[in-house]
Amino acid sequence: MIITEDEIRQEILDSIQQNHVMLFMKGTPEMPRCGFSMQTVACLRDTGAEFAAMDILPDPRIRQVLSEHSGWPTIPQLFVNGELVGGCDIVTELHESGQLKELVNAAA
Amino acid sequence: MADIAQVEQLIRTALPGADVRVEDMAGGDHLYAQVRAPQFSGLSLLEQHRLVNQAVDHLLGPGRPIHALKIKTEATA
Numbered sequence: 001m002i003i004t005e006d007e008i009r010q011e012i013l014d015s016i017q018q019n020h021v022m023l024f025m026k027g028t029p030e031m032p033r034c035g036f037s038m039q040t041v042a043c044l045r046d047t048g049a050e051f052a053a054m055d056i057l058p059d060p061r062i063r064q065v066l067s068e069h070s071g072w073p074t075i076p077q078l079f080v081n082g083e084l085v086g087g088c089d090i091v092t093e094l095h096e097s098g099q100l101k102e103l104v105n106a107a108a
Numbered sequence: 109m110a111d112i113a114q115v116e117q118l119i120r121t122a123l124p125g126a127d128v129r130v131e132d133m134a135g136g137d138h139l140y141a142q143v144r145a146p147q148f149s150g151l152s153l154l155e156q157h158r159l160v161n162q163a164v165d166h167l168l169g170p171g172r173p174i175h176a177l178k179i180k181t182e183a184t185a
Contacts, residue, residue, distance in 0.1 A: 036176065063170075073161055073168050074176065089179050090153045 009065045016079045019052035020107040025076040036088040040076045043095035049104035080107045109136040110173040122163035137175040148183035156181040
């Protein structure tokens with residue numbers, strides 16, 4: 001099956017729109033494939049909030065299209081209510097200050 | 109492999125007056141940038157990090173000298 005870049009873009013935009021808390025990461029929450037993604041998942045899990053995740057590794061175009069959309073160069077990327085929150089550093093900083101929990105719980 | 113001094117200079121150029129410290133966390137391509145800048149005042153964390161990322165944009169990403177850039181920002185008066 002051949003997937004076009006437009007279809008990838010649509011799937012990314014749909015996932016951001018349909019999930020209040022949406023994480024783009026390397027690997028899956030169960031099996032992260034990068035330390036930064038793993039740390040971000042750990043922060044999110046700690047909040048107790050539900051979140052959706054998409055693995056960007058299966059197709060290099062996912063990352064390319066995502067970064068074009070968000071203007072954010074690295075992975076992971078967390079979106080809450082359709083807005084980019086940031087990557088691993090920002091999520092960690094917000095988690096440590098308690099703001100992440102407020103943010104994701106307000107989103108649900 | 110990134111040139112630490114060059115990365116620091118790029119951030120200083122983008123944020124005049126900033127106090128910038130970049131260190132190598134692992135292997136020369138995982139860097140940690142600590143940036144204190146007056147330009148951060150009133151900006152969200154996302155906007156602050158964007159300013160730093162933009163300064164080194166062309167060096168950052170897959171196949172480029174910087175694989176990962178950890179950022180810590182602080183607004184100064």
